[in-house]
Amino acid sequence: MAALDIFRAETRxxxxxxxxxxxxxxxxxxxxxxxGLRAEYKNxxxxxxxxxxxxxxxxxxxxxxxYGGGGLxxxxxxxxxxxxxxxxxxxPLSGMGISMLGPVLLEYGTEAQRVEHLPAIIKGxxxxxxxxxxxxxxxxxxxLQTRAVLQGDHYLVNGHKIWTSNAHLSDxxxxxxxxxxxxxxxxxxxxxxxxxxxxxxxxRPITLISGYSVFCETFLENVxxxxxxxxxxxxxxxxxxxxLLEHERKGIGGIGAPGAPTADKPVYVIAKDAVGEVDGKxxxxxLRNQISVQLMNTHAFQLxxxxxxxxxxxxxxxxxxxxxxxxYATELNKTRYEAVLAAGGDQMLGWEGDEYDPNHLRNTRxxxxxxxxxxxxxxxxxxxxxxxxxxxxxxx
Amino acid sequence: xxxxxxxxxxxxxxxxxxxxxxxxxxxxLRKLRDSRDADGFSRPLWREMxxxxxxxxxxxxxxxxxxxxxxxxxxxxxxxxxxxAATPLLSTALIAASAIDLAGNEAQKQKYFPGLVSGDSxxxxxxxxxxxxxPNRIATTAKRDGDGFVLDGAKRFVIDGHVANQLIVxxxxxxxxxxxxxxxxxxxxxxxxxxxxxxxxxIDSRNAARVTLAGVRVxxxxxLGRIDGGADPLEAVLDRARAGLAAEMLGSSSExxxxxxxxxxxxxQFGVAIGSFQALKHRAAQMFCEVEVTRxxxxxxxxxxxxxxxxxxxxxxxAKAKASDTAYLTGNEGVQMHGGxxxxxxxxxxxxxxxxxxxxxxxxxxxxxxxxxAALTGY
Numbered sequence: 095m096a097a098l099d100i101f102r103a104e105t106r107x108x109x110x111x112x113x114x115x116x117x118x119x120x121x122x123x124x125x126x127x128x129x130g131l132r133a134e135y136k137n138x139x140x141x142x143x144x145x146x147x148x149x150x151x152x153x154x155x156x157x158x159x160x161y162g163g164g165g166l167x168x169x170x171x172x173x174x175x176x177x178x179x180x181x182x183x184x185x186p187l188s189g190m191g192i193s194m195l196g197p198v199l200l201e202y203g204t205e206a207q208r209v210e211h212l213p214a215i216i217k218g219x220x221x222x223x224x225x226x227x228x229x230x231x232x233x234x235x236x237x238l239q240t241r242a243v244l245q246g247d248h249y250l251v252n253g254h255k256i257w258t259s260n261a262h263l264s265d266x267x268x269x270x271x272x273x274x275x276x277x278x279x280x281x282x283x284x285x286x287x288x289x290x291x292x293x294x295x296x297x298r299p300i301t302l303i304s305g306y307s308v309f310c311e312t313f314l315e316n317v318x319x320x321x322x323x324x325x326x327x328x329x330x331x332x333x334x335x336x337x338l339l340e341h342e343r344k345g346i347g348g349i350g351a352p353g354a355p356t357a358d359k360p361v362y363v364i365a366k367d368a369v370g371e372v373d374g375k376x377x378x379x380x381l382r383n384q385i386s387v388q389l390m391n392t393h394a395f396q397l398x399x400x401x402x403x404x405x406x407x408x409x410x411x412x413x414x415x416x417x418x419x420x421x422y423a424t425e426l427n428k429t430r431y432e433a434v435l436a437a438g439g440d441q442m443l444g445w446e447g448d449e450y451d452p453n454h455l456r457n458t459r460x461x462x463x464x465x466x467x468x469x470x471x472x473x474x475x476x477x478x479x480x481x482x483x484x485x486x487x488x489x490x
Numbered sequence: 491x492x493x494x495x496x497x498x499x500x501x502x503x504x505x506x507x508x509x510x511x512x513x514x515x516x517x518x519l520r521k522l523r524d525s526r527d528a529d530g531f532s533r534p535l536w537r538e539m540x541x542x543x544x545x546x547x548x549x550x551x552x553x554x555x556x557x558x559x560x561x562x563x564x565x566x567x568x569x570x571x572x573x574x575a576a577t578p579l580l581s582t583a584l585i586a587a588s589a590i591d592l593a594g595n596e597a598q599k600q601k602y603f604p605g606l607v608s609g610d611s612x613x614x615x616x617x618x619x620x621x622x623x624x625p626n627r628i629a630t631t632a633k634r635d636g637d638g639f640v641l642d643g644a645k646r647f648v649i650d651g652h653v654a655n656q657l658i659v660x661x662x663x664x665x666x667x668x669x670x671x672x673x674x675x676x677x678x679x680x681x682x683x684x685x686x687x688x689x690x691x692x693i694d695s696r697n698a699a700r701v702t703l704a705g706v707r708v709x710x711x712x713x714l715g716r717i718d719g720g721a722d723p724l725e726a727v728l729d730r731a732r733a734g735l736a737a738e739m740l741g742s743s744s745e746x747x748x749x750x751x752x753x754x755x756x757x758x759q760f761g762v763a764i765g766s767f768q769a770l771k772h773r774a775a776q777m778f779c780e781v782e783v784t785r786x787x788x789x790x791x792x793x794x795x796x797x798x799x800x801x802x803x804x805x806x807x808x809a810k811a812k813a814s815d816t817a818y819l820t821g822n823e824g825v826q827m828h829g830g831x832x833x834x835x836x837x838x839x840x841x842x843x844x845x846x847x848x849x850x851x852x853x854x855x856x857x858x859x860x861x862x863x864a865a866l867t868g869y
Binding site: 362363371374383397398404421478485 | 754755763778808865867
C-alpha cells in the first residue's frame with residue numbers, strides 16, 4: 095500500500111475513535127472554537143475535540159512539527175481534510191492566530207518568536223486579534239497614525255485602533271504602527287506583537303447594525319512593548335501587512351463555500367413555505383428568478399474555486415482568478431441573504447422575541463452582518479482596483 | 491470531473507486557437523457578409539477542419555471518429571468564438587453527430603457518419619417553431635402513410651439550414667402541442683420534394699434559415715430513434731448543443747473583453763489613458779470576474795457531458811445561462827467603452843455584440859435556463 099493510503103487508513107481510524115459525536119454535526123454559530131484564555135465552552139466536547147486535535151498538531155496540519163504543528167505534506171493535509179469532511183467533523187479551532195499571524199511568523203518571525211507564539215496558537219491557548227484599521231485609516235490603511243517610538247529596549251506605543259475583531263475576548267493583538275513619521279507612508283510602518291493585558295491597552299466593543307458586537311475599538315496609551323516583539327525589520331512592516339491581508343482575503347473568500355454555516359434550510363424551501371407553490375414551482379415567478387440567479391452564481395463560483403484548487407494541485411501557478419475571490423464571494427454572500435429575506439417576507443423582519451422563529455431571527459441578523467463582508471479586509475471597490483491594476487494592467 | 495484541461499485537450503486548444511487566428515480572423519466574416527456569399531462559410535476551410543479530425547470528435551471510432559468528446563470539441567468551439575468564425579461545427583460536428591450517435595441505428599450510423607466525418611455532408615436541426623426556444627412545443631406533424639410518414643410544418647432559426655444536405659426534423663407523431671410524448675426525429679434530405687428552405691439574414695451575419703415542409707414523404711428508415719420517443723434524445727442533444735454554444739460564447743466574450751481592456755489602455759482623453767478612470771476600471775474588473783466564472787461553468791458542463799454525470803443537464807443550463815449573461819455584458823460594455831468608434835461598422839467590436847445577441851437566444855436564453863435550473867433543482 096502506498097504511504098498516502100496507509101496515512102488515510104490510519105487517519106480514518108483515529109478520527110473515528112477520537113471525534114466526539116456532537117463534533118460530527120453542523121456547527122451552530124455559538125459553538126465555534128477560537129481558543130484563548132477567556133474561552134468559554136458551551137459544549138464541553140468542543141474543548142475535548144480541540145485538545146485531541148491539537149495534541150496531534152492537526153489544528154494546523156501543515157505547520158512544522160517542531161512547533162507542535164502536524165508537519166503534514168500538502169497531500170497528507172488534503173487526505174486529512176477529506177477524511178474529516180467524510181464524517182462531518184467540525185473544524186477544531188479557528189481564529190486569526192491560525193489563519194493570519196501563524197503563516198506570517200513562519201515566514202518573517204524570529205526563531206524566538208515562533209517558539210513563543212506558535213505552540214500557543216496551535217493548542218488554542220492564546221487568541222489573537224488584528225490591530226490594523228484606525229478611525230482615519232480604513233481603505234487607506236497605510237495612512238495609519240498609531241505611533242511607536244523606540245526607547246532603548248522597548249517601543250512606547252500610542253494610538254487608536256478600530257474594527258479589532260473580538261479584541262475584548264482576545265489575549266494578544268498584532269498591530270501596525272508608525273515608526274518613522276518622516277518616511278513615505280508605506281515605508282515608516284512596523285509590525286508589533288502586543289499583549290492585551292499590558293498596561294495602557296483597553297478594548298471597547300462597538301454595537302453594529304446587526305446588534306452584534308464582534309468588533310472593538312482598541313486604545314493604546316503609553317504601552318511599553320519590548321523591542322523583541324517587532325516582527326521583521328523596523329519600518330518594513332508594510333510588506334508583512336500586505337502578506338497577512340492576502341491570508342485574510344483567502345479566509346473571507348471562503349464565505350458561502352460548502353461547509354460554511356448556512357441558513358437552516360435551502361432558500362427555495364423558505365420561499366415555498368412563504369408564498370406557496372404551483373406545480374412544484376415557487377408561486378411567485380419574480381422571487382423564483384431571484385433565487386435562481388443567486389444559486390446559479392453561487393454554483394458557478396464554487397466551480398471557480400474548485401478550478402483554482404485543481405490548478406494548484408496540478409502545480410500550475412495561482413492564476414489571475416484568485417484575485418477575484420474576495421470580491422465575488424462577499425458580493426454573493428450579500429445577495430444570498432437578500433434572497434433569504436425576500437423569500438421569507440415579514441417573517442424575516444423580526445429583531446427579537448418569541449413570535450419569530452429563532453432560525454429566522456438568526457438569518458435576519460446574518461443579513462445585517464453580511465453587509466460588512468464587502469467592507470472588511472479591503473472593500474469591494476479596493477478589490478476591483480487591485481484586479482484592474484494587477485490582473486488587467488490598467489494604468490493608475 | 492476535471493476543471494483543468496489535460497495535455498491532449500490543451501494541445502487541441504492551442505492548435506484551434508492558432509488555426510482560427512491564422513485562417514479565419516473576424517475579417518473573414520466581414521468578407522462573407524459584404525460579398526453576400528451564397529454559402530456564408532468557407533468550404534475549403536471546413537474541409538481543413540474535417541482533416542484535423544474536429545468533425546469526428548463525437549463520432550465513435552468504429553465509424554471513423556475519435557470519440558475525443560465534448561471537452562475537446564468545446565476547445566475548438568471556444569477558439570472559433572474568439573474570431574467569430576462561421577462554421578458548421580455546431581450544426582454538424584456537434585448536434586448532428588450527437589443526434590445520430592445517441593438516437594440512430596446501425597444502418598443510419600453507417601449511412602451518415604462517413605459524410606459527416608469527411609466534411610462532405612452538412613446537417614441542420616430543424617426544431618424551433620416559435621419566437622422563443624421551446625423544444626416541446628411542436629406543431630409540425632408527421633402522419634403515417636403506408637410504410638412511411640408525411641411531414642407538414644414550418645421551422646425557423648434553423649442553424650446552417652440553407653447549406654445543409656440533411657435536415658433533422660423534430661415533428662409530432664402523437665399527442666397535443668405541448669406534450670413531451672409524441673415527438674419523433676426524422677432524417678429528411680434537404681432536396682426532398684416539398685421541402686422549401688429560405689435563408690434568413692440575421693444580425694450576426696451567420697447562417698440560419700426558415701424551412702417549410704409541405705407534404706414531405708419519407709420512408710420508415712428516416713425515423714431517428716423511437717417513434718413518439720424523440721424528446722429524451724433531443725434533450726440530450728440540446729444539452730450538448732447548449733454547452734458547446736456556451737463554449738463558443740465564452741471565446742467571443744473573452745475576445746471582446748480583452749480587446750476592450752486593450753482599448754482602455756490605448757485610447758487617450760483629457761491627456762490620459764481612459765483606463766485610468768475608476769468608473770471604467772471597476773466595470774472592466776467586474777467583466778473579468780464574470781468571464782472567469784463563466785469559464786468554470788462551461789468547463790464543468792463539458793466534462794459532465796463526457797462523463798454522463800447526473801448533473802450534466804443542470805450544468806448545461808448553468809453554462810448557457812452564465813455564458814448568455816456574460817456575452818451580453820461583454821458585448822454591450824465593449825461597444826460602450828469603445829465610444830463612438832464602437833458604433834461604426836468599420837470597427838469589429840460591434841460584430842461581437844451582434845453575435846452575442848443571436849447566441850443568447852439560441853437553444854434557450856438565460857431566463858429559459860434559470861427556469862430549467864429551478865425545475866431540475868426542485869423549485
